[in-house]
Amino acid sequence: MDRIKEFIALFQIPPAIAPYVTVFAEPDEIDLIVTMAGRTLSVVEVADLLKLPMYQAAAFLEKAYRRHFVHREVAGRKVGYIFDHVDTTDKPLRYIPARFYDRLDELTMYGDWDALPKEIRDEVTGWWLQEYADKIAPVVEKIKQDPDAHQKIKQKDFLLLDEAVAQVDAAAVHAVVNCDCRSSTQGCSRMVEACIRLDDGARYTLERGLGRQLSKDECKQIVLATDRDGLMHIDTRVWQDHGLFGFCNCCTCCCFPLRASTLLDSDRVYPRVHYQARRDETVCTHCGRCVRRCPYGAFYHDGSTILMNGKSRKAVAFDAAKCYGCGLCRTGCPIGCIAMHSLRGIPDDHP
Ligand code: SF4
Ligand code: SF4
Numbered sequence: 554m555d556r557i558k559e560f561i562a563l564f565q566i567p568p569a570i571a572p573y574v575t576v577f578a579e580p581d582e583i584d585l586i587v588t589m590a591g592r593t594l595s596v597v598e599v600a601d602l603l604k605l606p607m608y609q610a611a612a613f614l615e616k617a618y619r620r621h622f623v624h625r626e627v628a629g630r631k632v633g634y635i636f637d638h639v640d641t642t643d644k645p646l647r648y649i650p651a652r653f654y655d656r657l658d659e660l661t662m663y664g665d666w667d668a669l670p671k672e673i674r675d676e677v678t679g680w681w682l683q684e685y686a687d688k689i690a691p692v693v694e695k696i697k698q699d700p701d702a703h704q705k706i707k708q709k710d711f712l713l714l715d716e717a718v719a720q721v722d723a724a725a726v727h728a729v730v731n732c733d734c735r736s737s738t739q740g741c742s743r744m745v746e747a748c749i750r751l752d753d754g755a756r757y758t759l760e761r762g763l764g765r766q767l768s769k770d771e772c773k774q775i776v777l778a779t780d781r782d783g784l785m786h787i788d789t790r791v792w793q794d795h796g797l798f799g800f801c802n803c804c805t806c807c808c809f810p811l812r813a814s815t816l817l818d819s820d821r822v823y824p825r826v827h828y829q830a831r832r833d834e835t836v837c838t839h840c841g842r843c844v845r846r847c848p849y850g851a852f853y854h855d856g857s858t859i860l861m862n863g864k865s866r867k868a869v870a871f872d873a874a875k876c877y878g879c880g881l882c883r884t885g886c887p888i889g890c891i892a893m894h895s896l897r898g899i900p901d902d903h904p
């Protein structure tokens with residue numbers, strides 16, 4: 554087998570992108586994966602196999618780590634997957650070969666993703682989404698079986714803006730990283746630098762060479778900008794028990810967790826819906842802002858008109874059954890006549 558074929562097999566590259574190996578892998582990275590041949594190795598072993606001085610092997614492996622060709626292992630524990638973060642400072646490292654699935658993060662967010670033809674990008678993104686759905690399927694199944702899962706399991710929840718900002722306030726370390734769902738899918742033109750990483754999530758992201766560190770105030774400004782841009786805040790509500798990691802600012806067209814919920818038949822359960830909007834119809838001016846803000850069409854024009862201050866306006870109707878409780882209508886309503894009503898014992902949020 555020639556080296557490229559070995560690389561394609563070892564790095565588990567889907568067939569659609571196999572002809573484009575040179576777009577996302579340099580010759581020495583291909584050599585590394587082939588040389589490692591699925592083995593977890595130390596810097597000394599890699600230096601020996603690649604016939605490099607130690608300092609060069611160490612620098613090369615760290616570059617490969619940032620480009621997601623390898624993960625790190627410390628004391629037998631893989632630390633390359635984000636939720637397994639441990640502090641690696643001053644600890645002996647070994648490197649685990651990654652697979653193409655992992656490489657997609659850096660490639661789509663900061664790499665040469667756009668150098669690939671659109672039809673290839675679309676096919677690979679579809680493959681990535683399915684792999685992601687398969688990966689989270691066991692935990693989603695568990696959540697579907699357990700009505701109290703939202704209180705125990707660190708899962709994806711729709712968060713109100715204030716709940717997202719409270720996480721920013723509670724964190725000591727803040728970072729922002731490009732959204733890989735929007736970078737890969739390119740389904741809309743909303744903000745790409747929008748994934749908020751906090752504490753361990755921020756430390757891990759920065760250590761991996763992704764994103765940039767922010768002050769608390771800069772972080773809040775980005776969160777507010779995502780809200781203005783019509784992005785929904787999604788991640789766990791139970792961070793007090795599990796520690797902060799960060800949250801995403803999502804759109805329905807690109808977001809993998811939202812799109813995976815269709816594949817996994819977990820609509821409203823994963824990501825979990827916690828609120829429902831309620832409008833005070835007695836003061837609503839039918840300005841239509843909520844119609845433009847709602848990603849789910851819960852606020853809509855029903856075809857009728859209404860007289861406001863002597864002028865005829867398209868009436869705004871509301872279908873509560875379509876609401877996912879993201880709160881975007883509430884933060885956009887110019888007169889604050891939308892409140893979020895809790896669906897399960899969380900204090901109501903009044904306008
Ligand atoms: S989950 Fe949402 S914000 Fe996070 S990467 Fe996906 S779309 Fe972007
Ligand atoms: S944004 Fe507020 S005032 Fe405007 S139509 Fe919607 S609920 Fe009414």
Ligand code: SF4
Nearest residue numbers: 847876877879880882
């Ligand atoms: S109506 Fe519901 S889904 Fe639509 S923007 Fe408001 S909270 Fe979000």
